[in-house]
Amino acid sequence: MGMTMTQKILAAHAGLDHVEAGQLIEAELDLVLGNDITSPVAIHEMDKMKADTVFHKDKIALVMDHFIPNKDIKSAEHCKCVREFACRHEISNYFDVGEMGIEHALLPEKGLTVAGDVIIGADSHTCTYGALGAFSTGVGSTDMAAGMVTGKAWFKVPSAIRFNLTGKPKKWVSGKDVILHIIGMIGVDGALYKSMEFTGDGIKNLSMDDRFTIANMAIEAGGKNGIFPVDDQTEAYMKEHSMRSYKVYEADEDAVYEAEYTIDLSKLEPTVAFPHLPENTKTMNEISQEIVIDQAVIGSCTNGRIEDLRTAAEILKGRKVKKGVRCIIIPATQSVYLQAMEEGLLKIFIEAGAVVSTPTCGPCLGGYMGILAAGERCISTTNRNFVGRMGHVESEIYLASPAVAAASAVMGKIAAPEELGL
Amino acid sequence: MQAKGRVFKYGDNVDTDVIIPARYLNSSDPAELATHCMEDIDKEFVNKVNRGDIIVADKNFGCGSSREHAPIAIKAAGVSCVIAETFARIFYRNAINIGLPIIECPEASRGIEDGDQVEVDFDSGVIYNRTRGTEFQGQAFPEFMQNIIQAGGLINYINAKTEK
Numbered sequence: 038m039g040m041t042m043t044q045k046i047l048a049a050h051a052g053l054d055h056v057e058a059g060q061l062i063e064a065e066l067d068l069v070l071g072n073d074i075t076s077p078v079a080i081h082e083m084d085k086m087k088a089d090t091v092f093h094k095d096k097i098a099l100v101m102d103h104f105i106p107n108k109d110i111k112s113a114e115h116c117k118c119v120r121e122f123a124c125r126h127e128i129s130n131y132f133d134v135g136e137m138g139i140e141h142a143l144l145p146e147k148g149l150t151v152a153g154d155v156i157i158g159a160d161s162h163t164c165t166y167g168a169l170g171a172f173s174t175g176v177g178s179t180d181m182a183a184g185m186v187t188g189k190a191w192f193k194v195p196s197a198i199r200f201n202l203t204g205k206p207k208k209w210v211s212g213k214d215v216i217l218h219i220i221g222m223i224g225v226d227g228a229l230y231k232s233m234e235f236t237g238d239g240i241k242n243l244s245m246d247d248r249f250t251i252a253n254m255a256i257e258a259g260g261k262n263g264i265f266p267v268d269d270q271t272e273a274y275m276k277e278h279s280m281r282s283y284k285v286y287e288a289d290e291d292a293v294y295e296a297e298y299t300i301d302l303s304k305l306e307p308t309v310a311f312p313h314l315p316e317n318t319k320t321m322n323e324i325s326q327e328i329v330i331d332q333a334v335i336g337s338c339t340n341g342r343i344e345d346l347r348t349a350a351e352i353l354k355g356r357k358v359k360k361g362v363r364c365i366i367i368p369a370t371q372s373v374y375l376q377a378m379e380e381g382l383l384k385i386f387i388e389a390g391a392v393v394s395t396p397t398c399g400p401c402l403g404g405y406m407g408i409l410a411a412g413e414r415c416i417s418t419t420n421r422n423f424v425g426r427m428g429h430v431e432s433e434i435y436l437a438s439p440a441v442a443a444a445s446a447v448m449g450k451i452a453a454p455e456e457l458g459l
Numbered sequence: 460m461q462a463k464g465r466v467f468k469y470g471d472n473v474d475t476d477v478i479i480p481a482r483y484l485n486s487s488d489p490a491e492l493a494t495h496c497m498e499d500i501d502k503e504f505v506n507k508v509n510r511g512d513i514i515v516a517d518k519n520f521g522c523g524s525s526r527e528h529a530p531i532a533i534k535a536a537g538v539s540c541v542i543a544e545t546f547a548r549i550f551y552r553n554a555i556n557i558g559l560p561i562i563e564c565p566e567a568s569r570g571i572e573d574g575d576q577v578e579v580d581f582d583s584g585v586i587y588n589r590t591r592g593t594e595f596q597g598q599a600f601p602e603f604m605q606n607i608i609q610a611g612g613l614i615n616y617i618n619a620k621t622e623k
Contacts, residue, residue, distance in 0.1 A: 061603075078487045078527055082614050087621055104485060111485035161525040161549055177527035177553035179613050187617075225472055226519040230548050259519060261548055314472060402481040402524070421523060423474045425499040426481075 039289025041197040042264050043232040046172040046286050050155045058196035058293075066096070067171075068149060069184040070158030072140055072398075073101040073112065076119045078178035079159060083185060091126050092188030098130040098149055098158075099123050100140040103398040105133075108405040138370025138396045141165035141253060141338035146370055148279025152267045153286055157181065157190050162338050162420065164255045167264035168248035169271055170285060174262045195261045197232035198223070199294040202239035204303035209454045211348070212247030213340060213418065213438035216254040217308040218300070221318030229259035231295065234288065236266060239302045245274045246344040253339050254420050257315040307453050309416075310436035313424045321441065321453040328435065332415040333358075333446035334427075335439050336367025336394070337401045340418035343373050343380075345439040350382040352443035352454055353389040359449030364391035365407045371396060391446070403427045409434075416445045460581040460609065462539035462560060464511035467497075467504060468573035473516050474523035475550065479532045481524075492528050493535035510537035513579070515571045517543065521550025530554040540579050542586060542597065544568040555604050558612035562586065564597035581605065 040048065040056065048056040050064035071079055076099055091097055099119055104112035116133070123131035130149060137143065141162050144150045152170035156163060161175035176190065184190050200219060220227070233255045235248075243251070248265050255263025265271070267285045275283055306320035335341075335349050346368060358364040366386050368374035374396065377383050386393050400407030401419040409415055409428030415435070417427070422434035435451060444454045477500040479492055486492060497504035514520075514533065520543035521529060530553045533541065541554065544565040554561045560581055567586045571577060575590040584599030600608065610616035 061601075074481075074484045074526065074528075078531075081487065085614050085618070087618055103481075109485055115485065115487070159525055159527075161523065163525075175525040175549050177525055177530075177549060177556060179527060179556035180552060183613055183617060225522060226545065226547070229519065229545060256523075256549075259522065259547060402476070402484075404481055404484075421474075421476070423476045423523060426476050430499050 038293060039291035041232060041234055041292045042266065042286050042288040043172050043197060043234065043262060044194055046153060046155060047192060047194055056194045058194055060194045061191060062194060063189050063191050064155050066157060066184050066188050066190055067154040068096050068098060068156045069181060070098045070140060070144065070156065070160065070163060071181050072103055072160055073105060073116050073119060074103045075159030075178045075181060077115045079181040079185065080118060080122045082179050082182035086186055088186045091185045094127050095129045097128050097185055098144060099128055100132045100143055101137050102139050102396065103402065104404050105137065105397065106395065136371065139338045139341055139398055142342055142369035142373065145169060146278055146372055148281060151275050151279050151281050151283035152271060153284030157184050161256045162253050164260065164262050165249055165253040165338060167252035167255065167262050168245065169275065170265060170267040172262055172264065175256060195230055195232045196295045197234045198228055199297045200233060200235050201297060201299040202235060202237040202302055203299060204239050204301045205242040206302045206305060209307055209440045210305050211438045211440065212243060212250035214305050214308045215302065216251045217310050217318050217436065218305055220254065220258045220315045221308065223258055225257060225314055225316045226259040228255065230261055233258065233260045233263040235263065240265060241268060242302060244344060245270055246342045249342065250339055257420055307438060307441050309441060309451060310422055312422050312433040312435065315422060315436060324451060328451040329414065330362060330416050330445055330450060331413040332363045332365065332407060332409065333442045334365050334400050334407055334415060334417040334419060335442050336369060337398065337419040338369065339420045340439050341367055341369030341373065343376050345418065346373065346377045346382050348439045349443040350385045352440060352457065352459060353391065353447065354385045356389055356447045358390040358446045362446055362449050364446040365394060365400065366391050367394045367397060367399065369396055400427055416442045416451055418442050462511065462513060462579040464513045464539055464577065465509065466513050466515050466571055466573060466575045466577050467508065468571065469500065469514065469516040471517040472519045472522055473500060475521055475526050475529040476523055478521065478529040479526065484526060484528055487528065489531050489535035492532040496532040496536040505536060508536050508538065511539045512537060513577050514538055514541045515568055517568055518545050520546050522547035525549045527553045527557060530557050530559045534559040542567050555607055556613040558608050560608055562597040564595050567595035567597060570595060
């Protein structure tokens with residue numbers, strides 16, 4: 038029986054010729070990731086272990102991104118704990134204020150994640166690196182601690198669902214719309230414990246940033262990982278960003294999938310997920326009622342990359358954010374921020390009446406930098422619209438692409454770019 | 460290993476944001492996290508929960524963020540076991556790793572109501588609803604997971620193995 042792409046990567050990292058869905062394996066790790074929320078818990082667990090060294094100082098990445106620059110004393114204490122740990126263990130990939138970015142945008146950009154890797158991260162959106170053809174998955178702090186010490190993790194080999202993507206998306210339809218469409222179709226537990234393997238000739242019509250967005254939200258369908266095959270675009274990206282050698286794995290022709298879906302990208306419409314689950318999707322043309330908004334957030338590990346900002350700028354250029362709407366734009370990394378500045382995007386945003394923030398996860402998880410009051414409504418390019426996710430339990434989050442979020446910021450209600458004549 | 464207590468019943472897709480909202484993640488102290496456990500889905504939970512009580516839910520319990528603070532808060536609040544139709548995978552892993560017993564059993568999730576008195580035997584996977592006199596067969600843990608839970612979590616388990 039053939040293996041899926043994920044199964045092949047796991048087999049190779051477990052030193053096995055063949056693995057099957059359901060098998061328990063121990064795999065060698067290429068990278069262990071943590072952030073300022075999850076790392077302190079992992080460090081505390083590591084203290085309880087009798088080991089006082091890490092498995093490899095270059096294969097651990099600690100990214101301070103959720104509550105930094107620190108929002109309060111307690112989060113400052115957390116960062117201090119991680120900073121001291123990184124210093125003590127000479128962790129080479131420690132990223133603090135000035136160098137940091139939102140972890141899942143930062144690591145590929147720094148070339149720390151490449152095709153063929155096995156990566157665990159104490160953050161659920163670690164699945165993002167599947168865009169590069171790596172196996173990457175979110176874990177908790179204890180797994181992170183064990184990973185930092187042993188360089189290994191146990192996995193149950195997942196079965197897979199195949200998504201065969203064909204065609205070319207229309208203008209204003211992005212990776213975000215593709216993944217929201219899929220989550221709407223299979224539900225928030227539609228891929229529970231499984232790999233989401235993307236294949237098909239439509240993939241060439243998706244940019245790397247689109248693929249990062251799609252893989253990023255595999256977890257919102259319950260997926261263990263999301264993974265793309267490696268093509269010319271992937272190789273060009275890795276060569277541009279990484280010094281590391283990579284290994285390309287392909288699914289066997291007789292690989293077994295639990296389900297298969299074919300999605301014609303040319304038929305997709307801009308899609309919005311209504312409160313309070315990412316599966317509550319509607320395409321823009323299915324929304325008949327007027328949904329007035331108080332805030333628009335454009336950023337996060339899902340949609341804070343340069344293409345996302347270019348799209349938002351294309352819409353905001355020469356226009357104004359509707360009076361009474363707060364539009365918060367968050368470049369995901371310092372490098373995206375700098376590029377946005379050089380391309381004149383920041384000027385467009387500020388002239389439109391948006392604010393531009395230092396990279397942070399901030400509002401996405403209701404940390405800071407855009408918390409909602411009771412009864413307030415936000416359109417957001419982030420990844421979750423759970424009850425209370427961005428603030429008060431009586432606030433509402435609508436998930437959408439940067440194009441729809443920017444158009445909505447201008448209109449003061451949920452709107453497609455076409456409504457601005459674009 | 461057994462658990463015994465009163466049931467708090469919830470529905471589908473109880474996410475880690477409602478189990479422990481991110482506004483409290485500036486702390487990693489289990490006792491402090493426990494004081495906000497389930498706050499955004501059930502404000503009264505922390506006032507009503509007693510040591511040994513059991514959470515029962517429907518599908519996809521613990522979906523969303525990988526925050527281990529979620530099972531930590533539940534365990535520190537005194538909950539002895541979580542039963543659900545299904546669990547989100549990161550939560551499942553985290554619960555085992557920190558030594559919070561969890562058990563998948565769709566029939567139990569349907570046959571147990573809020574306030575019922577329930578007993579769980581982890582070795583056999585048998586769930587007994589004392590209030591209604593009904594019994595359900597849940598999935599017993601594979602041996603290595605039982606060993607992790609009995610050791611009080613993955614780290615203690617690794618430590619014990621290293622000592623041998």
